[in-house]
Amino acid sequence: MSWLNLWRNRRRTLITAASVYFAVILSIIMRSATLGVYDNMIHNFVTFSSGYMQVHLKGYWEESNIDNAMEHRASLADTFGRVAGVTAVIPRLQSFVLASGADQTKGAMAMGIIPSLERSATRFSEKLTVGSYPRSDTDRVALLGEELALRLKLKPGDTLVLIGQGYRAASAAGMFRVAGLLQLGSPELNQRMIFLPLKRAQEMFGAESLITSLALQVGNPAALEPVHQRLRQVLDTARLEVKTWKEMYPEMDQFITADSSGHIIMSGILYLMISFGLLGTLLMMTMERTHEFGILIALGLRKSKIGLMLLGESVIIALMGCAMGMLSGFGIVWWFQSNPIRLTGQLRDMYISYGIDPVIALSTRPDIFYIQAVVVLVISVVLVLAPVWKVMRLKPVEAINS
Amino acid sequence: MNQANAKPATVIDAHELSKVYNGHQIPVRAVDNVHLHIEEGEFTAIVGPSGSGKSTLLHLIGGLDAPTAGSVILAGTDLTQLSENELIDFRLHNIGFVFQAYNLVPVLTARENVGFVMQLQGVPREEREARVRTLLEEVGLADKAESKPGKLSGGQQQRVAVARALASKPRIVLADEPTANLDSVSAANLLDIMARLNRDENITFLFSTHDQRVIEKARRVITLVDGRVVSDEIRQ
Numbered sequence: 258m259s260w261l262n263l264w265r266n267r268r269r270t271l272i273t274a275a276s277v278y279f280a281v282i283l284s285i286i287m288r289s290a291t292l293g294v295y296d297n298m299i300h301n302f303v304t305f306s307s308g309y310m311q312v313h314l315k316g317y318w319e320e321s322n323i324d325n326a327m328e329h330r331a332s333l334a335d336t337f338g339r340v341a342g343v344t345a346v347i348p349r350l351q352s353f354v355l356a357s358g359a360d361q362t363k364g365a366m367a368m369g370i371i372p373s374l375e376r377s378a379t380r381f382s383e384k385l386t387v388g389s390y391p392r393s394d395t396d397r398v399a400l401l402g403e404e405l406a407l408r409l410k411l412k413p414g415d416t417l418v419l420i421g422q423g424y425r426a427a428s429a430a431g432m433f434r435v436a437g438l439l440q441l442g443s444p445e446l447n448q449r450m451i452f453l454p455l456k457r458a459q460e461m462f463g464a465e466s467l468i469t470s471l472a473l474q475v476g477n478p479a480a481l482e483p484v485h486q487r488l489r490q491v492l493d494t495a496r497l498e499v500k501t502w503k504e505m506y507p508e509m510d511q512f513i514t515a516d517s518s519g520h521i522i523m524s525g526i527l528y529l530m531i532s533f534g535l536l537g538t539l540l541m542m543t544m545e546r547t548h549e550f551g552i553l554i555a556l557g558l559r560k561s562k563i564g565l566m567l568l569g570e571s572v573i574i575a576l577m578g579c580a581m582g583m584l585s586g587f588g589i590v591w592w593f594q595s596n597p598i599r600l601t602g603q604l605r606d607m608y609i610s611y612g613i614d615p616v617i618a619l620s621t622r623p624d625i626f627y628i629q630a631v632v633v634l635v636i637s638v639v640l641v642l643a644p645v646w647k648v649m650r651l652k653p654v655e656a657i658n659s
Numbered sequence: 660m661n662q663a664n665a666k667p668a669t670v671i672d673a674h675e676l677s678k679v680y681n682g683h684q685i686p687v688r689a690v691d692n693v694h695l696h697i698e699e700g701e702f703t704a705i706v707g708p709s710g711s712g713k714s715t716l717l718h719l720i721g722g723l724d725a726p727t728a729g730s731v732i733l734a735g736t737d738l739t740q741l742s743e744n745e746l747i748d749f750r751l752h753n754i755g756f757v758f759q760a761y762n763l764v765p766v767l768t769a770r771e772n773v774g775f776v777m778q779l780q781g782v783p784r785e786e787r788e789a790r791v792r793t794l795l796e797e798v799g800l801a802d803k804a805e806s807k808p809g810k811l812s813g814g815q816q817q818r819v820a821v822a823r824a825l826a827s828k829p830r831i832v833l834a835d836e837p838t839a840n841l842d843s844v845s846a847a848n849l850l851d852i853m854a855r856l857n858r859d860e861n862i863t864f865l866f867s868t869h870d871q872r873v874i875e876k877a878r879r880v881i882t883l884v885d886g887r888v889v890s891d892e893i894r895q
Contacts, residue, residue, distance in 0.1 A: 261766035552762040555723055557751025557779050557827070559744055653723040657758070 262542070263570055270574060273538040277578025278585070280531040281629045284524045285586030286619070288628075291520045293594070293620035295513050299478065301442030301614050302509070303502040304379050305450065308347065308472025309481060310488065311505065312337060315498045317469065318505060323352040323424050326467035327497070334471060336491055342484035345378035345474035347371070350458050350467060354421035354429070356451060358409030365405060367419055367451045369458025369468075372396075378474055381452075388413030388437025395456045398436035402447035406438045413437055419451070424464035431461035442614040473499075479622060528632060536640045539571055543644035550648060551656025564645035568638065575637035576630070583626050593619040669735075670831050670863050671697035671720055676729035678715050678886075689715040690726070691886035697831070700861045702854065704868050704877035712886035713867035714835050720865070721754050721833045722746045734830045751779055755824030757834035761816040763808040769795065769819045770804040776827045794822035798852050814845025821852060831863040838870045850876050 263270045303309050311318075312333075317325040334346040350369035355362055372391040375381035382390040391398050399417050401409070411417060415435045423429035433453060441447050459465050475484055481501045488499045503510040543550075550563055597618035600608055608615035673695040680687045689712045697703060705713045718724040720731055722738045731738045734753050741749060750756075763772045770791050777787045795801045798818040800811075808816050817837060824832045834853075838846035854876055856862050866873055874880055882890040 258764075258766065265766060549762070549764070552756075552758065553764070554747060555721070555750065555756050556776055556823075557747055559747050654718050657723070 258566055258569075260569075260573060262546075262566070263573060266542075269538060269541070273535060274574050274578040274581070276531050276534045277575055277633060278582040280527050281579050281582025281633060282586045282589070284527055284629055284632075285582065285625055286589060287520060287524060287527075288625050289586075289590045289619040289621070290593075290617050291517060292622060292625060293618045295517070296478070296620050296622075297442065297614055297616060297618050299502065299509070299513075302446065302506070304474070305381070305384070305441050305443070305446055307470070307502060307505050309475045309478050310343075310473040310485060310499055310501050311470045312473065312488070312492065312497055312499045313470040315494075315496060318498075318500055321469075323350070323422070323462055323464060323469060324426075326350065326424060326464050326469045329466050329468040337471060337473060337488060340484065340487045340491060342475050342477065342480075342487065343473050344476050345374075347374060347378055347472040347474065348455065348468040348470075349472055350455060350462065350464060350469050352421055352423075352429070352462055352469070354419040354451070356405070356409060357418040357420070358411040358415065361409045363405065363408050365419075365449050365451050367421065367453060367458060367461075369453050369455035369462075371455050384439045384441055385437045386440045388435065391436055391454060394454050396436070396454055397431075397433055397457055398454070399433035400437050400439055400452040401435060402450045403438045403440050404444070404447040405449060405451065406435070408448075411435050417451070419461065421462070423462040424467060427463035429462045431457070433457070442616070444609045444614070479624075528636060532636050532640060535571070535575065535637065536643060538574070539567065539640060539644045540647075542570065543567065543647055547651065547656050547659045550651055551653050551659065554651065554653045555657060560649050560651065563648050564641075567644050567648065568641045571637040571641040572634065575633045579630050579633040583629060586629075587621075587626060590619045590621055590625075593617070594621055668698050669696065670699050670701075670733065671695060671865070672732040673720065674730050674732075676716070676719055676731060677727050678712075678719060678724065679727045688886050690719060692729070693883075693886070693888055695720075695881070695888070697863065697865060699830075699863055700857070701879055702857045702864050702877055703879040703881060704866045704874050705881045705883060706867075706869055706874055707883035708869070711883040713869075713883055715886075716883065717833050717835050717865070717867050721756065722750055751776065752827060753830045755827060755829035755832040757817070757820050757824045757832060757837045759836040759839045761808070761813065761820045761840070763816055763819055763823070765808050768805050768807050769800060769811065769815075769822075772808070772819055773822045773826050776823060780827055790826060791822075794825055795819075797825075797856065798822045799848070812845070814841050814848060817841060817845070817849055818852065821849065821856075825856065825862065829862075831865060834864060834866045834868075836868055836870070837866060838868065838873055843872075846870065846872055 314325045314327045329348050334348065337343055338346045348371065351366055354365055354367045356365040371394050373394055386403060401411060406412065413435050417433045417435050419431045421429045441450060459467060475481060485499065485501050492499055553563060554560060597616050600615040600617065605615040673693055676690055676693040677688065678690040680689055693716060705716060707713050715724065719726050720733065726739060736749060738746060764775065767775060773791045773794055774787050777790065792801065795804055798821055800815060800818055803811060803815060811819065838849060841849060850872060853864055857864050868874065878894050880892045881888055
């Protein structure tokens with residue numbers, strides 16, 4: 258009966274459902290763009306620095322010194338690799354160096370990586386913009402962030418000189434051919450990262466068979482905590498520790514939380530606006546049918562059942578708009594995820610100044626979509642309380658005579 | 660509800676029934692100390708000029724409004740002692756209503772409108788459908804079963820309303836000015852149907868009306884003036 262009642266005034270029902278539809282689409286796009294930017298920022302930053310999670314010697318994060326390096330044992334990587342949720346275990350050795358080009362010197366972070374492993378585990382090679390990716394894991398070559406290369410006035414084929422402190426106060430120095438330049442998607446990393454084959458980095462730092470960390474890639478970055486718990490169960494916690502990116506970069510997590518609350522308020526305002534529209538429709542539908550409700554009560558229909566009928570009408574309108582909005586929203590989000598928006602001009606500069614890659618790639622996390630359905634459903638249930646309250650106070654004779 | 664104490668022969672027993680509406684300054688006595696006794700199978704008309712309290716009396720008898728004083732005992736149950744939900748359930752099982760403006764549910768077909776009350780009663784689908792067919796045949800609208808009210812004439816809608824009122828097998832049908840919106844042919848048809856149902860199936864009808872055609876058909880005519888019963892005429 259709720260369904261039939263909705264089509265008494267087809268135009269009004271469709272307009273109300275359309276208001277829900279557009280609010281859901283807008284909300285999905287807003288939330289998806291916000292989370293997409295965050296996900297992108299986190300992915301770009303942690304993938305090519307710490308990993309979503311990292312295993313290292315206890316105390317290393319507080320004192321990130323190459324002297325706190327640990328033995329690179331294949332058995333350790335195997336153990337972590339078998340933990341559910343972990344998709345890759347990537348050994349890295351890193352330390353600060355002074356990097357010199359032809360006539361410029363700059364402080365940088367030199368990271369030893371296994372190029373073949375990074376290619377498959379982090380799709381590192383896709384970040385290459387100029388030059389070539391190392392063909393073997395032992396080439397004496399370096400990959401540089403674009404910004405750093407610009408500062409050092411280096412291009413592929415040039416020679417890069419690195420000087421720093423090696424393992425246990427040994428001096429570290431090395432000369433590498435620049436193989437290629439990288440666009441890492443994080444302005445901060447672009448300005449300071451140098452990647453060397455792990456073998457060559459170990460030689461330079463005098464840290465044979467040592468690594469500073471095992472970076473862990475995970476299948477679902479949004480659900481780190483269960484993986485974190487499982488890792489702690491297999492970890493030698495007396496010697497090693499595992500940290501999530503949120504523990505390693507709390508300021509990034511706090512920034513996201515603070516920025517996200519602004520977006521949630523915007524969505525709230527949007528939903529408040531459609532709530533008034535929906536409430537108006539529901540009240541109008543109730544007022545128009547006061548006489549009919551009186552008749553139904555006279556015939557023997559309990560007021561609570563009329564309330565349920567109104568609830569059904571409200572939920573149907575809301576879900577109609579919501580379902581269509583979710584479908585359309587998913588289509589739009591899916592398209593923009595495949596075709597991310599590259600920001601230009603002042604907006605681009607502003608994003609970079611915040612350390613965010615100036616690219617808006619929309620997120621397709623399922624919760625973005627089903628949360629809209631839940632929110633709209635809750636709104637439709639809460640709003641119907643007003644007309645239900647009116648119905649519960651109806652006096653049959655007054656309603657029949659209205 | 661105390662159905663066990665129902666007196667089969669007496670359907671309505673109203674004692675010292677009064678209804679006073681508190682106007683802005685002067686209280687209005689719409690029904691004033693009415694005593695009424697209606698027995699099963701009666702075909703009774705309550706008549707009187709506009710504002711005499713006919714509709715208010717029907718509303719009080721039907722449990723749609725609460726009296727200021729007095730009591731209404733319908734089929735052995737004192738309506739003034741029932742809670743709101745008990746009253747609604749009582750109406751569902753014991754009273755059929757026919758309103759002046761038909762008041763069918765516009766989104767339901769004639770068949771669904773007639774079946775609606777039985778659905779509320781929890782009558783099984785097959786039994787319900789069979790009774791709906793019978794009732795629509797009795798009111799001459801079997802061929803309009805799938806028509807919605809908007810597609811029916813006023814007379815047809817009121818016949819559906821009569822079928823709906825009878826669907827729940829009520830102890831009494833209360834009809835408030837049932838012919839007021841009908842042309843003479845439709846009114847005559849409707850009255851014939853109701854008279855036949857009263858005669859053949861012993862259904863009790865109580866009308867409020869000032870339609871002379873209804874009054875002529877009635878076997879008992881109660882006249883109200885200013886909320887008081889001024890005459891109670893039983894015809895042979």
